[in-house]
Amino acid sequence: MNYDLFNQNIDGSRNWLPKDGIVYYYGHIFTKEEADFFYKKLFDTIQWKNDEAIVFGKKIITKRKVAWYGEKPFEYTYSNTTKHALPWTKELLILKKKIEKETGETYNSCLLNLYHDGEEGMAWHSDGEKDLKKDGAIGSLSFGAERKFAFKHKDSKEKIELFLEHGSLLVMKGTTQTYWLHRLPPTKKIKNPRVNLTFRTIVEE
Template structure:
């Protein structure tokens, strides 16, 4: 029975080869998802994301926050972030995601896109701090946005629209062989937040 009417085959692999991506669809009802969106918009320690490009520090409109079991250090785009301790609400979301994913995670990178004009360029989450071939679980709230994949060698592309309160799992060698992005669009004028639950290897903190 599809409790939330998504019509999603949760076992289906969205990728034709070299990785595994499962879209579980909506994992909570609209009222619960709306409550979490309101909490995330107003209570998370958001900061504008930064990157070092050709030696220059660039600040983006997109905002991020980094939480974890310990004060993990995580480096991407030549910027190192240190994890904050979980809030009660983020811990609850982690447990919900772990139950649906059948895996455990020790950290979460949150992204806030204020409207459709903010997006993310092609990239893969293959930083050395992350567990090799570990699952990344992406939980979405707010505006429905297209999420695209592109094979690093063949250029093959596939995409899916991520719903409010939905969960996407990227598994195995997906980060090795595929890029992903959130394309910008002028059609969407409301915010989207996604929480990407991850596993950091071999660090200590707190």
């Protein structure tokens, strides 16, 4: 289902997953003017770097760019690489406060992704890294190009798809990461960039 209008009411209490997890989609939580402002500000001021991953012993550099911010210089390890969080920017703190109010959750860090166009995506994965709070909420903000987002159950292979709009919020919580994979499918139709922020909770040993 695809909602195009910024004033469209979307049921943020609806669980999009039929079982084994919780996914809420709140739709737009910003006006178009606010969403445009944050999109440009994040695009221009975040310390973006090409992502690195170690796959079968080889270092892969992605076109997609990433950044990692938090309230402390947390370590975060995925794809066999470790990042250290940069201190919050003013805009990231505003966004964190906004989604904490919307979701009733708290977050202490944020992983950002910059997709330059639709041909840059993300393969099937789950956010089950040991650094993350188990079954904790992950709040995903989207700015820029509207993109399809998909879930696939690890056992039944059942799929759920929705569209993430400019200025929208999606939340994954509960056992979602245990039982479901998610991905951002690539597409040649989209030529514009998308900035995605996933607010998370890191647990220190």
